[in-house]
Amino acid sequence: MATVIQIKRSSGTTAPATLKLGELAYTHGTGTQGNLGDRLFIGEGGVDGNGDANNITVIGGQYFSDLLDHVPGVATANSALLLDSNKAVDEIIVGTDASAGGQIKLQEGTNNGTNLVGLKAPNALANTIVFTLPGGDGSAGQFLKTDGSGNLGFATVNQ
Numbered sequence: 001m002a003t004v005i006q007i008k009r010s011s012g013t014t015a016p017a018t019l020k021l022g023e024l025a026y027t028h029g030t031g032t033q034g035n036l037g038d039r040l041f042i043g044e045g046g047v048d049g050n051g052d053a054n055n056i057t058v059i060g061g062q063y064f065s066d067l068l069d070h071v072p073g074v075a076t077a078n079s080a081l082l083l084d085s086n087k088a089v090d091e092i093i094v095g096t097d098a099s100a101g102g103q104i105k106l107q108e109g110t111n112n113g114t115n116l117v118g119l120k121a122p123n124a125l126a127n128t129i130v131f132t133l134p135g136g137d138g139s140a141g142q143f144l145k146t147d148g149s150g151n152l153g154f155a156t157v158n159q
Contacts, residue, residue, distance in 0.1 A: 012037070018052040019043030025056075031063030038063035099123060 008025035013035035031038030039061035043053025070076040073084030095102020101121030138154025
């Protein structure tokens with residue numbers, strides 16, 4: 001005969017007030033980033049004077065499973081970013097502010113400080129622009145130029 005295991009459950013979207021050490025609970029209210037619905041909890045971290053766990057920790061739930069609802073390597077709105085076997089993803093859109101262009105920041109090694117190299121889009125564009133980088137490095141003293149169609153290359157300054 002099979003054994004039935006029941007855990008505390010709630011139709012709400014908040015963590016249980018108390019759990020015993022190792023006890024599980026589930027909230028099946030609609031989960032969002034701003035609440036604790038669709039989450040699985042465990043009581044952990046020792047016990048207090050009442051025998052209740054010191055910490056109630058989220059360990060999973062449908063909310064997190066729903067974020068993994070797509071093919072690895074394909075960016076999907078409102079889902080987790082899953083890289084494919086080559087550590088690749090098809091696109092990432094950076095910037096959702098209504099009035100400021102998106103920005104990518106590449107930090108230096110943390111042992112060296114907190115400086116960065118950044119690329120930022122203008123706050124407004126007349127058209128979509130895609131820049132294609134050159135296939136190799138230029139020579140000393142050359143500059144990066146455009147052909148007017150987004151293709152970048154190296155050129156020498158004529159004096």
